[in-house]
Each structure stands twice: as C-alpha cells, then as structure tokens.
Amino acid sequence: MNVRVKICGITRSEDARAAWDAGADALGLNFYPRSPRYVEPGPAAALARTRPALGSVVGVFVNESPVTILARVRECGLTAVQLHGDEPPEACMGYGVPVIKALRVRGEEDVERARTYVGAGDVAALLLDGAAPGYGGGGVTFDWGLVARLTDAGVPVLVAGGLTPGNVAEAIRATRPYGVDVASGVESSPGIKDVDAVRTFIRAAKALNLGE
Numbered sequence: 471m472n473v474r475v476k477i478c479g480i481t482r483s484e485d486a487r488a489a490w491d492a493g494a495d496a497l498g499l500n501f502y503p504r505s506p507r508y509v510e511p512g513p514a515a516a517l518a519r520t521r522p523a524l525g526s527v528v529g530v531f532v533n534e535s536p537v538t539i540l541a542r543v544r545e546c547g548l549t550a551v552q553l554h555g556d557e558p559p560e561a562c563m564g565y566g567v568p569v570i571k572a573l574r575v576r577g578e579e580d581v582e583r584a585r586t587y588v589g590a591g592d593v594a595a596l597l598l599d600g601a602a603p604g605y606g607g608g609g610v611t612f613d614w615g616l617v618a619r620l621t622d623a624g625v626p627v628l629v630a631g632g633l634t635p636g637n638v639a640e641a642i643r644a645t646r647p648y649g650v651d652v653a654s655g656v657e658s659s660p661g662i663k664d665v666d667a668v669r670t671f672i673r674a675a676k677a678l679n680l681g682e
C-alpha cells in the first residue's frame with residue numbers, strides 16, 4: 471500500500487514548509503472565497519513556490535468559473551485542481567492539469583453518482599468527503615464501508631472528511647485508498663495548522679505504507 475497524503479487549506483508559508491518536511495505528498499490551496507481557508511492568488515502563488523521537486527499543489531474550487539480556474543492554475547503553478555462543488559462531469563476538463571472531483575457522501579446513491587465521473591474529462595481521482603453543511607472542510611466523516619465499491623473497481627479515491635491523527639489509520643485500513651486528505655483535523659483554528667498534528671497525521675498514514 472502506498473497511501474498519499476494531502477494537507478489541505480494551507481494559508482501560511484511556515485505551515486506549508488512544515489507539511490512538506492513532514493512528508494506530505496500534496497498541499498491544498500483553497501480558492502473558495504467563503505472558506506475560512508481562502509487564500510488570495512498572490513499569497514497562494516508564494517505558497518505554491520514552497521513545492522519540492524516531487525510535491526503537488528492542488529487548487530480547491532467550488533462552482534468557480536473555468537476562466538478563473540485557468541487563471542489560478544497559471545499564476546500559481548497548480549499541479550492539479552480539486553472541484554469541490556456541484557460541477558457536472560462535462561466541467562471536469564480543460565485546465566491542463568489533472569482534476570480531482572470531490573463528492574459529499576450521505577449514502578449509496580452518492581457513491582453511484584460518483585461513478586458517473588469515472589473516466590469523465592480529465593478526472594484522475596475522486597475525493598469522497600462527509601456531508602457537512604456547506605461544501606467542505608466540515609470535519610464530518612462518512613460510511614467508509616461504501617468506498618470499496620469504487621476502490622475494488624480500481625478507481626483512485628482520496629478519502630476525506632473528518633480525518634484526524636487519531637482516525638486516519640483506521641480510515642486507510644477500512645478503505646485502502648489512493649490517498650487521504652485533511653483540513654480541519656490538523657488545525658488549531660480554521661486556516662492555521664497545528665504542526666504537531668500535521669506531523670502525527672502524516673506519520674500515522676505513512677506507517678501503514680511501511681507496514682505492508
């Protein structure tokens with residue numbers, strides 16, 4: 471198993487560097503203006519420049535216009551975009567980078583809806599999140615037992631929603647995902663990462679890589 475770890479909602483350069491140093495595979499920069507983790511394009515570009523040679527910087531968008539997404543990809547050097555709103559399958563292309571399509575999971579019907587994105591446009595992975603009010607970053611888990619319907623079919627899935635240093639290992643064992651993603655579960659306050667929690671989270675996730 472080689473589970474990748476994405477630390478999402480980075481707003482400060484010290485948090486970015488700490489996450490890379492702790493072994494993060496990807497950082498997420500949030501371009502949804504209503505998020506407490508929102509970053510303006512200028513500071514986001516500076517955060518993206520902390521990226522090591524093999525790291526990935528993912529821009530998170532919610533129902534954003536393609537023109538704006540393309541502009542952020544170019545000015546911030548994003549290596550992937552995460553579409554975390556109500557974007558249909560046909561909107562998941564045209565950015566010149568891989569698309570991670572996020573879906574909030576309440577039950578089986580949402581997993582079936584997720585299937586409609588497999589192979590659509592530039593979708594390279596699905597991100598399954600809990601169904602908190604709003605679009606994301608809500609700290610709510612979902613029924614991890616539903617993930618096997620996708621991973622058993624070879625779909626790359628990022629598990630997100632309510633992950634913490636304390637439950638990430640259990641989430642990985644239950645879902646055997648392509649990766650895990652966390653925002654609020656490693657923060658001292660919204661947008662401010664707790665560096666010790668980031669380190670513990672990554673260590674817990676990567677320990678399973680070493681164990682198998």
Ligand SMILES: O=C(O)c1ccccc1N[C@@H]1O[C@H](COP(=O)(O)O)[C@@H](O)[C@H]1O
Nearest residue numbers: 505606607609630631632651652653654
């Ligand atoms: O973090 C946010 O504020 C956010 C806002 C809008 C869309 C997505 C957002 N974050 C994503 O939500 C998941 C789950 O967050 P959490 O770990 O439960 O707090 C996270 O992986 C981000 O990719």
